[in-house]
Amino acid sequence: MERLRIYVDLSMPDEARHLLIQETSGHELLMPMSPAKSVLSVGKPDASFAQADVAFGQPDAEAVRHAPRLRWVHVSSSGITRYDTLEFRRVMAERGIFVTNSASVYENACALHALGFMLAQARQLPPGLASQVSNGSPAWNALREQSSTLEGETALIIGFGAIGRRLAELLVPLRMRIIGFRRHARGTENVPIIAAEQLPSALSKADHVINILPDSPETRGFFSRSRFEGMKHGSCFYNIGRGVTVDQSALDQALRSGRIAAAWLDVTDPEPLPSSHPLRALPNCHITPHTAGGHRREALTLVRHFLANLRRFEASEPLLDRVM
Amino acid sequence: MERLRIYVDLSMPDEARHLLIQETSGHELLMPMSPAKSVLSVGKPDASFAQADVAFGQPDAEAVRHAPRLRWVHVSSSGITRYDTLEFRRVMAERGIFVTNSASVYENACALHALGFMLAQARQLPPGLASQVSNGSPAWNALREQSSTLEGETALIIGFGAIGRRLAELLVPLRMRIIGFRRHARGTENVPIIAAEQLPSALSKADHVINILPDSPETRGFFSRSRFEGMKHGSCFYNIGRGVTVDQSALDQALRSGRIAAAWLDVTDPEPLPSSHPLRALPNCHITPHTAGGHRREALTLVRHFLANLRRFEASEPLLDRVM
Numbered sequence: 240m241e242r243l244r245i246y247v248d249l250s251m252p253d254e255a256r257h258l259l260i261q262e263t264s265g266h267e268l269l270m271p272m273s274p275a276k277s278v279l280s281v282g283k284p285d286a287s288f289a290q291a292d293v294a295f296g297q298p299d300a301e302a303v304r305h306a307p308r309l310r311w312v313h314v315s316s317s318g319i320t321r322y323d324t325l326e327f328r329r330v331m332a333e334r335g336i337f338v339t340n341s342a343s344v345y346e347n348a349c350a351l352h353a354l355g356f357m358l359a360q361a362r363q364l365p366p367g368l369a370s371q372v373s374n375g376s377p378a379w380n381a382l383r384e385q386s387s388t389l390e391g392e393t394a395l396i397i398g399f400g401a402i403g404r405r406l407a408e409l410l411v412p413l414r415m416r417i418i419g420f421r422r423h424a425r426g427t428e429n430v431p432i433i434a435a436e437q438l439p440s441a442l443s444k445a446d447h448v449i450n451i452l453p454d455s456p457e458t459r460g461f462f463s464r465s466r467f468e469g470m471k472h473g474s475c476f477y478n479i480g481r482g483v484t485v486d487q488s489a490l491d492q493a494l495r496s497g498r499i500a501a502a503w504l505d506v507t508d509p510e511p512l513p514s515s516h517p518l519r520a521l522p523n524c525h526i527t528p529h530t531a532g533g534h535r536r537e538a539l540t541l542v543r544h545f546l547a548n549l550r551r552f553e554a555s556e557p558l559l560d561r562v563m
Numbered sequence: 564m565e566r567l568r569i570y571v572d573l574s575m576p577d578e579a580r581h582l583l584i585q586e587t588s589g590h591e592l593l594m595p596m597s598p599a600k601s602v603l604s605v606g607k608p609d610a611s612f613a614q615a616d617v618a619f620g621q622p623d624a625e626a627v628r629h630a631p632r633l634r635w636v637h638v639s640s641s642g643i644t645r646y647d648t649l650e651f652r653r654v655m656a657e658r659g660i661f662v663t664n665s666a667s668v669y670e671n672a673c674a675l676h677a678l679g680f681m682l683a684q685a686r687q688l689p690p691g692l693a694s695q696v697s698n699g700s701p702a703w704n705a706l707r708e709q710s711s712t713l714e715g716e717t718a719l720i721i722g723f724g725a726i727g728r729r730l731a732e733l734l735v736p737l738r739m740r741i742i743g744f745r746r747h748a749r750g751t752e753n754v755p756i757i758a759a760e761q762l763p764s765a766l767s768k769a770d771h772v773i774n775i776l777p778d779s780p781e782t783r784g785f786f787s788r789s790r791f792e793g794m795k796h797g798s799c800f801y802n803i804g805r806g807v808t809v810d811q812s813a814l815d816q817a818l819r820s821g822r823i824a825a826a827w828l829d830v831t832d833p834e835p836l837p838s839s840h841p842l843r844a845l846p847n848c849h850i851t852p853h854t855a856g857g858h859r860r861e862a863l864t865l866v867r868h869f870l871a872n873l874r875r876f877e878a879s880e881p882l883l884d885r886v887m
């Protein structure tokens with residue numbers, strides 16, 4: 240078997256590192272002195288990168304384009320915004336460099352986070368957990384009346400991909416109506432996919448709008464003032480995609496006017512959203528700090544996913560989660 | 564068709580009352596001056612009760628036993644504790660009075676509330692919503708690491724009945740291991756049911772213990788000090804049954820020692836739990852005020868369920884949700 244030089248710019252707990260070292264014993268690991276601090280942040284370019292056949296982590300896009308020996312980049316996140324330009328794609332295609340991401344590592348956790356948001360809203364957990372009302376009091380009856388089973392309500396999933404597919408699976412037993420929107424429907428989706436011209440009508444009818452859009456020039460500001468104004472009165476908005484896809488000042492206004500009953504955001508622009516930001520002051524805006532993909536032993540799953548792909552790379556088999 | 568006198572001791576919004584009046588036009592409605600304030604509380608006995616053929620609500624158990632014409636009681640809750648004595652059952656059987664409850668009205672909402680609790684815990688919503696940590700910081704990595712997808716974890720449902728069955732359906736796509744416990748297994752449950760002698764072992768292995776026990780002499784204090792001490796270290800406890808089934812001081816100790824990582828309670832003893840109660844001071848104890856069964860237009864669903872049963876009663880067909 241060919242001995243590969245694998246550049247890893249990802250800091251990880253001992254258990255994951257030991258597994259990586261053990262399972263790459265036929266190869267050479269290049270580990271920079273300043274690895275990236277998280278699965279989302281870019282590492283500092285390291286001189287050893289020029290020697291790499293394979294890169295695992297979040298390598299600098301410029302360094303990737305110019306690394307002479309590089310044949311495969313495995314990105315440690317689901318999002319690939321920093322690589323997703325026409326020019327980068329062109330260079331990767333020209334040089335025959337494979338690019339894969341870690342979508343499978345995160346899709347379940349992200350979908351579950353979205354479901355958690357939807358249930359916390361449906362069961363009125365924020366006001367319920369803060370309340371000490373007595374059975375039978377008007378406030379108690381109101382809290383029960385505001386709670387929902389979601390049954391028969393409509394969920395519209397925007398940016399329908401692997402996470403949307405998984406979310407749709409999780410929603411099946413809830414007996415909701417589920418609709419998806421994506422730029423290019425593939426015909427293999429597990430829910431009906433609407434076309435762009437049907438979007439305004441779908442937004443005007445959906446009780447729950449789940450945004451899973453990635454960051455790209457086409458998605459920035461997708462949830463604009465006019466889109467929010469066209470949404471159903473009293474609907475709920477969830478964002479587990481990227482913060483820049485939302486006009487936050489328009490969202491703020493929609494939440495204040497009651498057009499949107501509640502927003503649940505795992506992503507914002509910037510992150511973290513400053514304490515002084517108007518959205519922080521709204522009782523109907525709930526924000527988690529970009530933790531949707533997180534799960535116990537995440538680094539270990541990430542390493543296992545890379546290793547599964549490495550076995551495929553060694554055997555010249557098609558790679559998992561290939562994006563370029 | 565026989566003209567029935569139907570005693571209704573339940574206050575309800577106009578929409579539900581109008582439906583009830585419209586759909587019982589062939590009968591006579593007896594409505595007391597002081598109806599019960601909620602689906603859970605008992606109404607004051609009214610002189611007209613002695614004339615009733617049918618009672619809908621939470622009629623006084625003593626009045627039920629002595630009402631000379633009564634043939635059917637439809638209880639407006641899922642719990643029937645105030646009627647569930649051997650003596651009451653004996654009198655109902657002797658006099659041929661049917662007793663039905665409203666379990667079908669609440670099972671979906673209750674199961675969804677339990678799922679909402681489990682996901683809020685798995686996705687670490689309470690600390691996440693309160694946090695403004697930066698991507699890549701140690702606190703951020705810790706929050707992601709403490710999050711879970713529930714996949715492969717074990718859920719033990721205690722008091723497995725209609726709500727448990729529905730919860731099991733909701734949990735199917737989460738790929739958990741699900742086990743149930745009930746006094747008398749019927750063989751028609753949708754998950755494996757363990758026997759009493761297997762309970763200590765099951766409690767020692769379950770990651771999530773969901774208590775849906777009703778209040779009865781056999782269930783009071785079921786979750787005792789020794790049961791909590793026998794639970795898996797770091798497991799989570801959920802209660803959507805009744806507060807009196809839990810030794811709250813033992814729960815408090817288990818939460819303080821870390822034996823139980825977190826508790827999510829919709830029911831307590833008493834309700835509401837006083838602000839000064841030790842459980843209120845614990846950051847890992849989350850309490851909603853008995854809202855699990857609540858849902859939009861609950862009264863309307865309740866009335867529809869009663870009316871469906873009334874049609875069956877008129878036609879001498881078997882009643883839904885019959886408990887005596």
